[in-house]
Each structure stands twice: as C-alpha cells, then as structure tokens.
Amino acid sequence: MVFRERSATMTARIADLYRRMEMAYDLVARQLDFTCQGCPDNCCDSYFLHHTYVEWAYLWQGIIELAPAQRKIIENRASDYVTACEEALTKDERSQVMCPLNEEGRCILYQHRLMICRMHGVPSSLIFPNGQSKKFPGCFRCQEIVGDRQVVPEVERAPLFRELVALEQELCGGQQGKLPKVKKTIAEMILLEPPTLSLPH
Ligand code: SF4
Ligand code: SF4
Known part of the structure; x- marks a missing residue:
C-alpha cells in the first residue's frame, strides 16, 4: 500500500494541500456567512467518483489507523453501498446512499476525506488552460444564500487541482499511463484496499 512505506514527505504534502483547500473553502464560506450547521440534508450521500491514487492512498492512511472492529463495520457498510449503487445502475439511476x-x-475520517468532500458546498470554478471555465454553484443551501447576488465569492479549483495532479504524477512515477485509471467511489476504495505503488521517500 502506498503509505505502508510511510513516506513522510508525500503524506505531509497531501495533508498540506488538503489544508489549503479547506482554507480556500472556509474563506468563501465566511464571506457568504454559510455553514453546514442545521442542514436538513447531508451531502455525504451524494454519488461521487474519485480519480487519483494519491487520494485513495491517503484515505487508506486514515483507515489503517482505525480499530479492527470499526474497520469491519466500515467494510460492511461499503459492501452495502456498492450493492445499492449496482442496483441503481441497473435501473439507470444515480444512487443516493450514505457514505x-x-x-x-x-465523517469519521475527516482529516482524510477526499478533495470533492472539501470542495462541495460553496461556489467554485475551474478555469481550464484554454481559458474556458466551469462553474460549480455549491450545495442547495448555499445556492439559497447566494440567491441573485451579482458578485459571488468562489473557490478557484485550478491551482489546487494542478497540485493534486503533480502529486499524483510523482506518486505514479514511471508507472503513469500504464496503471488503470482510478474511477471509484469511496466504498470501492475501502473494499479494494490500498493501491499498491511505491512511494518516493
Ligand atoms: S454542504 Fe450543504 S448540503 Fe452539504 S451538509 Fe453542508 S449545508 Fe448541507
Ligand atoms: S469521506 Fe467523509 S466527508 Fe467525504 S462523503 Fe464520506 S463521510 Fe462525507
């Protein structure tokens, strides 16, 4: 498993990147006076796929620190999650199952939660190298707060994504392009165990 080798450098760098994502999110949330407190919903039941080995590995770094009994519970829930997703897929539906x-x-692994968990909520944008951009309006509650404001603060995802991609490239090293693409739910990442790559020290 990637972090079985305990690459302190890689661990510190992904943790630092996640911390800065959180700061960027918090800044926008403060500007909008937005919090999750009192939310009648919980977006942890949203269906998301994740795409990097580095995040998968860092998630697992949190999982291996859990007590065996708790890990078992999580594995059972992950298994139920995957079954529910498969059932939804057969009906051409998008599943809505709690993570x-x-x-x-x-979130019991809050420090290890993935990038999309750290971005969802407030408005954000992603500017592509060709200058085009994609907008993400934030969750339904945040959209209510934003209303018809003309000027809306937002997190710019591009520099954060670039850093994540750079970490991913470094992690995969010479194996990049030869490895299967990651396109997994958190539940699948749990059930598949950690990715097996060698980390730079
Ligand atoms: S991000 Fe939005 S939908 Fe999700 S818990 Fe917070 S307020 Fe609720
Ligand atoms: S990893 Fe944590 S924050 Fe992300 S969906 Fe699961 S419970 Fe929610």
Missing part, C-alpha cells in the same frame, strides 16, 4: 465513513452525520 460508509459517515457515522451519525459526521
């Missing part, structure tokens, strides 16, 4: 890492409304 196996959510307990009583809270």
